[in-house]
Amino acid sequence: MARTTGSDGEKTEAAVREAAVSLIARLGYEAMSMRQLAAEVGVQAAALYRYFPTKQDLLFMLMREHMEGLIEAWRATRPVGADPAARLAAYVENHIAFHIERRHSTHVSNMELRSLSHEKLTQILRMRTAYEKELRAILRDGVEAGLFSIEDTGLTAMALIQMMTGVIVWFRPGERLSIAEVTATYLAMTMRLVGAKSDGATTSHGAVRPFERATDAAAL
Amino acid sequence: MARTTGSDGEKTEAAVREAAVSLIARLGYEAMSMRQLAAEVGVQAAALYRYFPTKQDLLFMLMREHMEGLIEAWRATRPVGADPAARLAAYVENHIAFHIERRHSTHVSNMELRSLSHEKLTQILRMRTAYEKELRAILRDGVEAGLFSIEDTGLTAMALIQMMTGVIVWFRPGERLSIAEVTATYLAMTMRLVGAKSDGATTSHGAVRPFERATDAAAL
C-alpha cells in the first residue's frame, strides 16, 4: 500500500503524458478525470501530483511541448536560402507530416485552448503566432518575387493553415490514401491556391512534383 | 418563491437556447454548469428542466437545429440548373455567410461532437455528410465537364470545407476586413484551388467576380 515494486519516476511520467494526450484528445480536458487518467497509467490519482502541480498545468505542459516540437521540426527542416516556392513546399510538407504524426496532441492543442488561464493561453498563442508568421513571410516573399498571386497574405496564410491542419479531422492512417499521397495532393492544392507560376518545381498543369520526401518527412 | 411575474415559457426557452449556445461556445459543454446557464437566463437551475430532459439533450437540440439551418439555407440558395462553377461559387458564399453569421453555434457543432452519445452523434454526422455530399457532387460535375482540374474529389471537398469553416477561428466582424471582402477572397482562392478555367464568372487572372451578394447572403 505504498511504493510498488518496479516503480520508476521517469517511466511513470512518460506514461502519464502519453495517457493524458490520448485521453484528453478522446474525451476532452474537462471530461477527463484525474482518477480516469490515473487508472489508465495504473496508479492512484494522488501519485499524479508528483509530476505536475495541477490538472491545468498538465494541460499547459502538453500544449507547450507540442508547440515547441512543431517549431523545432520546422527550424530543422526549413530551406533557408531557397526560393519561395521551395520554402512553401517545405512548410506544407512539414506541417502535414507533423500534424498527421501527432494527431492526438494536435487535437489537444487546438481544442482545449479555452481551458487555459489567460496567462498560459497567451504563452501558447505567442508560439502559434510565431509559427504562422513564417508562412506569411514565405507568401510575402513569393508575391514580391512575382511568383505567387495572392489578394491578402494574412488571410491566405490562415486559410492554408486551417486547410492543412484539417487533415487530422478526416485522415486515418492505413485507409484509402497514404500519407505521401495526401501530402502530395495538399501540396498541389496549395500551389494552385497561391497562384504559383508553373515553373521550377511545378508541372505544366499546375500540380507539383511530390519532392520524394513525404513518407519520411517527420523523423524529428 | 414560485412562478415569477411576467414569466413566459416561450421567451424563457428562447433565452435558454441563446444563452446555452453562447456559454458552450465560450466555455465548452463540459465546463458549462447548469447553474451557470440558469444564472445567465435569470432563473433557477431546476427551471431549465421544463425545456429539455437532460443536459446532453440540450446539446443535441442545439446541434440538430444548427445543421438543419445550414442544410435549409443551402436548399433555399442553390442554383439548380447552373454550371458547376456557379454552383461552387454559391456553395462557398452560402457556407461562409452562414458560418460567420452563426459563429457560436458552429463552434458548438464542431467542437462538442464527442459529448454526444453514439446514437445522437450518428444523427448529426448523417446530416453533416449529406451537406458535404453536395460539394463533392459539384466538384465531380466540374471535373466531368472539364472545368476543374482536381486530383481527388473527396479530399478536395474536405480541404475546402476545413478552409472555409476555419474562417470563424480568426474572423471578427468589424475588424480589418468586411464579410464581403472575406467571402470574395475565399471564393477566389477556392476557384484557383480547384483549378477552375478562367471563363464565365471568373476573371482573367483566376479571381472571381464577387457575384454582388456577399453582404446580404445569409438572410435566411
Place this chain on the structure above:
DNA sequence: GAATTAATTGAACGTTTGTTTTATTATCCG
C-alpha cells in the same frame, strides 16, 4: 371569482470532482 394550468423556486439527493495529507514501502547509496 373560482378552478385550472403554466412556470418557477428552494431545498435536497447521491455522485463525482480536483487536490491534500499521512503513512508505507521499494530502491539506492554508503
Place this chain on the structure above:
DNA sequence: CGGATAATAAAACAAACGTTCAATTAATTC
C-alpha cells in the same frame, strides 16, 4: 546492512455536479 530518499497507496476534504421533488405563485379559463 542501515539510513536516506523516491514513489506510491489510502483515506479524507470541501466544493461542485446533474437532476429530482414538493411547494408556491402567476396567468389563464370558464
